[in-house]
Amino acid sequence: MVKEKLLKCIQQAVSDTQQEGCIPLAILPDINIERPKDLRHGDYATGLPLKLARISGISPLEIAKRIINHLSLPEEIDNAVAAPPGFINFTLSDKWLCQQVSVILNADKSYGDTNLGSNTYIQFEFVSVNPTGPLHIGHGRGAVLGSTLANIFTSAGYKVEREYYLNDTGNQINIFGTSLYARYQQCLGKEADMPINGYFGNYMTALARKIISEHGEKFLQLSQQEAITQLTKIGMEKIVQGIKQDLQLLKVDFDVWYSEKDLYHNGQYQQAMEKLQQRGYITKRENATWFESSVLGEDKDNVLVRSDGSPTYFASDIAYHHSKFLQRKFDRVIDIWGADHQGHVPRMKAVLKALSIDPERLSVILCQLVTLRRGKEVIKVSKRSGDVITLREVIDEVGTDACRFFFLSRSADSQMDFDLELAKKQSVDNPVYYIQYAHARIASILRLANEKHIAYDEGDLSLLSTKPELSLIRCLTFLPETIENVVDTLQPQYLTYYSQELATLFHSFYKQCRVVSQDEALTKARLKLVRASQITLAKTLRLMGMTVPETM
RNA sequence: GCGCCUGUGGCUCAGCUGGAUAGAGCGCAGCCCUGCGGAGGCUGAGGUCGCGGGUUCGAAUCCCGCCAGGCGUACCA
Known part of the structure; x- marks a missing residue:
């Protein structure tokens, strides 16, 4: 997962930075990578420089910059920026995000599944x-x-x-x-x-x-x-x-x-x-x-x-x-x-x-x-x-x-x-129906596409570029780590909140982005995204043991 | 008495392995259908995160004390 890759990459960069003497050698605190609440802070962030500042006596922002200079980012990450008071913020690459849509389509029902447990008998x-x-x-x-x-x-x-x-x-x-x-x-x-x-x-x-x-x-x-x-x-x-x-x-x-x-x-x-x-x-x-x-x-x-x-x-x-x-x-x-x-x-x-x-x-x-x-x-x-x-x-x-x-x-x-x-x-106004309604809505769009005989296998995902589209894709990519989070904490409420967020982002996307339109190429690309959203939403509903309605 | 859990906007609750202006749903005040399902979208009001100390660059989150509620403290399960 992206988070693990990022962690290794930061570890490497810190160690390089230390070796070059840009940070005085010190005990390395645990690196924690979080999801910033605010979108402007990117998709992942670490407050590591703030911790290192305490030990080294160098300003956290300066440390952040030095670490960034040594970073060789994985393809998933577009950029890393230092942000006051001393965070490093990482943003997922749009290109990588778009590719994930087809990853989800290929995985279909198994999307979100991992081998985290490696067959542990539980x-x-x-x-x-x-x-x-x-x-x-x-x-x-x-x-x-x-x-x-x-x-x-x-x-x-x-x-x-x-x-x-x-x-x-x-x-x-x-x-x-x-x-x-x-x-x-x-x-x-x-x-x-x-x-x-x-x-x-x-x-x-x-x-x-x-x-x-x-x-x-x-x-x-x-x-x-x-x-x-x-x-x-x-x-x-x-x-x-x-x-x-x-x-x-x-x-x-x-x-x-x-x-x-x-x-x-x-x-x-x-x-x-x-x-x-x-x-x-x-x-x-x-x-x-x-x-x-x-x-x-x-x-x-x-x-x-x-x-x-x-x-x-x-x-x-x-x-x-x-x-x-x-x-x-x-x-x-x-x-x-x-x-x-x-x-x-x-x-x-x-x-x-x-x-x-x-x-x-x-x-x-x-x-x-x-x-x-x-x-x-x-x-x-x-x-x-x-x-x-x-x-x-x-x-x-x-x-x-x-x-x-x-x-x-x-x-x-x-x-x-x-x-x-x-x-x-x-x-009637329950979050449950809100989430299920999103799924029914998706099903309805796909039905329409089917009636119009629109084959979207060849849809060009790089056409997905607007904010509502990318926000939705982002959310789709968070399912595996949401599941992992539940496994770590034994607290399924992370999944319910996830499903709600996913539904929200879909409804918002739906409002702003016409899916089936005159623009054939864009229609196909968006249909792919809609289908991927359906796969992801259906998965969360099934995991929660709830019905997955095609119509309501 | 001692132990565990809880105390976050009017209501029901997230967030609690410390992070950048505290979130969601419902409720409330508005706005949006000559395009794929309005069970929808958008905007706004509303919070001393029970109280008081402490640790920290930074605390709803960690530590201590207090207050309130739940549960436990059986030769019940």
Whole structure:
């Protein structure tokens, strides 16, 4: 990429400058190349001279000039100028920019793809909601984030796996089962108490009724334990089915649904515990089994097996990560969790250390919580307490594309209000439609060209010379580094903002530059640019998991 | 109490590995269809970047303190 080339070129120039004594020998600070916000400052810039000035005592502008004298610029760069107070600004060559249009046309759907990941095997685990109730809005956030990152990493040359961890055993499942059994009995006119921490949501009663309509009263004949076992299985399957449907509605796919229960049958749990035991990280105390995370610098130890003999969620998760890293051998793992799991991060990292796995190989993205509201009214989304507005209802109300874009344009770090009233009100004037409209507009132009039988393969790109044209091309060339930026930071909002900018530049170009006109040569050149814009815009929309409309 | 996250124009949010006059969308005030989709384009008003110190040639961005909100601090997940 241009940026890398430029970096090397600057390094060379600085080193030459130093050797010739134009800059006193000094420790070279990191060279950072940025994108100036202001177009007048070129396409790339470095403030290196300002840093060197501090060390050398020479004025930064003077240093900038000396470095520029030693620069041998790559073909992509037209010129380098020193700018006060001490920047070097680089401008892309118009000729090179125009050529990029055909680079994009040739790459077509693969434009933007890189080999940055060089096939690194990486797992994204996300959503992973307990199968004890429907998804709500907060889960949607993680789902959209995870699916988009997975798309982007795939494009960047990683070997990606998307996984949903199904917590199909343990405490919460037991409570789910007893809650369902109670509702089942109640629906059949029997007295039954809900467990204290039970799932009181209305959906549980609906679930019980559904089971009655399909299976009748037969579970009343069974022993309580047997009835609960069977109801748990049936109920959970239905819930999972619903979750799968909701995710599909949100355009979120998984490669693997990994069962927590399996960890206890496939040896992962035993192996992980044995390893920790052998390495001396396990101790028995107060009748429970503990992981001694405190010796690894944690605040406290954590329970692995309760005094009643049942393993904790933490213990499962250890086995689970054992499977990820040591059994399935992912090079990197990205877990996306809700912010309410933050306390879990340091102890998970401690476990990795204990298992001699570099903790750097695990990244945990914590999504801050989402508050759902309708105007001033805050809507609770707790599964246990009762009424829920499900993710499905939100999607039905707001739309998949708008939902996805809404989540993607906000940093995972910031808590957000999802105001249904606002989301709906804005849906017509939503940035999503602005971007999609640009694509539909492009499609329409290309349709027109097609109807007029204009073949533009031979269009002469050097005819593209006006500001709107060149600005648009510039933006097109930024896609690969935008993707790289997301890969580096795990923050997809760079892509959403990019797509918006691209749409803006296209609309502006469209207004100022008539594409299909009497000027045959110019028409062909511009059609090429339009097609390249379509390729690029469609790519960003696909990466974000949104529809790519030909018409609206 | 301690830990993590957040506090940017009326609203919702970007920018936070320090850079050159602080950005976008919505909302608001105007302007633009005798040419390919007006779900569009253009112009403008609107901000002590929570507060106070510090580091630096330069701080919304880094450090310290304070204020406000969210989350965590379970033999819940």
